[in-house]
Amino acid sequence: MVTVQMTKDEEELKVIYSALDDCRRLIAAGKVQRWDVVKWGVTVNVALATAAAAIQFKGAFSLIPFVLAGLAAFVSWVLVLHYNRRITGAASAWDR
DSSP states (O other): OOOOOOOHHHHHHHHHHHHHHHHHHHHHHHHHHHHHHHHHHHHHHHHHHHHHHHSOOOGGGGGHHHHHHHHHHHHHHHHHHHHHHHHHHHHHHHHO
């Protein structure tokens, strides 16, 4: 049985490649999560627009679909910003 000894440089290179793989995985996961948030936000807003068109709201209730759509858009925006920061942090960790 032959055992191969890794030099110090090879071990350091293995650690560096492992860290780069972790950064790539974090960036890919962030992109998927960001895309899911965008799909969720669009779906909720389309559903609210459909409900607002199909149901006749009267009086104070006429603002409910508008408020809910605004809230869904705001939450989606905040989540997209959050995932953008995470992706940017992973990408900047790659440079270090």
